[in-house]
Amino acid sequence: MLAQYVYSAKTGLFRIVQHGRRWRSLCGEQEVGRHETLEAAxxxxxxxxxxxxxxxxxxxxxxxxxxxxxxSRPANEPVMRWQVAV
Known part of the structure; x- marks a missing residue:
């Protein structure tokens, strides 16, 4: 992943991520599409x-x-979650 653009809206987090010469557009974790230009994304x-x-x-x-x-934390590294004391 080279770079990304992020926009937070009321309906979710939107990202445009550069992968080599192509761009991926995402809403949350769901990919909307892959594009040749940033403007197309x-x-x-x-x-x-x-x-x-x-x-x-x-x-x-x-x-x-x-x-x-x-x-950022590497993807293969486990996520540390805290337990809530009751």
Whole structure:
């Protein structure tokens, strides 16, 4: 994963993720599609989720560069969950 753009709306978290030369558009964990351009990914999300009122311009989305993603927890590492004391 190289970089991603994130937009939080009332209907969910929307992401556009760059993989090589292609872009994936996602709503939550569900993939909406794969696209050749960033603009096509935005158009697909806006078309499939008009109620979310996603912005057309990418400047309104939050950009997470590739270096910021290096600090994330690896996918194969277990998630630590705290138990609630009763």
């Amino acid at each position: 935005i158009a697909a999300l806006r078309g499939n989720h008009p109620q979310a009122r996603l912005p057309e311009d990418i400047e309104s989305w939050r950009h997470l560069p590739a270096l910021a993603l290096l600090h």
